[in-house]
Amino acid sequence: MSRLEILKSSLEKKEAKFNSMLDAHFADVRSANGQPLNDKRNGYRIINRWDKQNNALSNQQKEIDKTKNAIENEECKQKDIAKHKATMPIEILELIENGTLKQWGKYPYIMFVDGVDKARIIWDDKKKQVLHKFTSTLTDKEQRSKFAQVYNSLYASINKK
Structure with a gap:
């Protein structure tokens, strides 16, 4: 609900x-x-x-x-x-739909990776790039690798275009 x-x-x-x-x-x-x-x-x-x-x-x-x-x-x-969502690339939308990324209601251009505490993925609409924030606060290796996997796949598919 x-x-x-x-x-x-x-x-x-x-x-x-x-x-x-x-x-x-x-x-x-x-x-x-x-x-x-x-x-x-x-x-x-x-x-x-x-x-x-x-x-x-x-x-x-x-x-x-x-x-x-x-x-x-x-x-x-x-x-x-x-x-x-209308301005975001398909790769991000697919990850939001399958639940890997959660879009923040207050700032819709900021997404959280499911299972990762503090790090965020940011979609910069002006530059058409994917950015990250607060990755230095990730101390758990499991969370860090999960975030890195999601971010690196997005970075490779979107920023390299």
């Missing part, structure tokens, strides 16, 4: 909860029928209860707005990723 699908299902749940809270509030107000407000001893308690319900409704609405903003941001990220 993708992040966008999770956010959309969360939005549906929050909107359903908001609607049920709103219905409960209206039912409570309707049941009062104006009579408790005339009560000089307990009228303020009912007003306080309605204020609490109103505050809960406004807090729920704020949560719904946050989720809507998160959905918009996630959709923008996915459009940006798709835009960057």
Whole structure:
């Protein structure tokens, strides 16, 4: 389940909860029928209860707005990723599709090799080259050889053109 699908299902749940809270509030107000407000001893308690319900409704609405903003941001990220994928060479796209490379959502031109901690492969669209970053931080020989194998194959096929 993708992040966008999770956010959309969360939005549906929050909107359903908001609607049920709103219905409960209206039912409570309707049941009062104006009579408790005339009560000089307990009228303020009912007003306080309605204020609490109103505050809960406004807090729920704020949560719904946050989720809507998160959905918009996630959709923008996915459009940006798709835009960057359109400019990438086929070799990189194949590695992304088979799971060897993972594209970073925040910076779609940066990819991580699966199973390697810190090193990154960067696609420079202006120069049409594959670059690497933070390779000196790789101390594990297994991770270093895995990264080197992926990077060297990309370098040989793309940068040598």
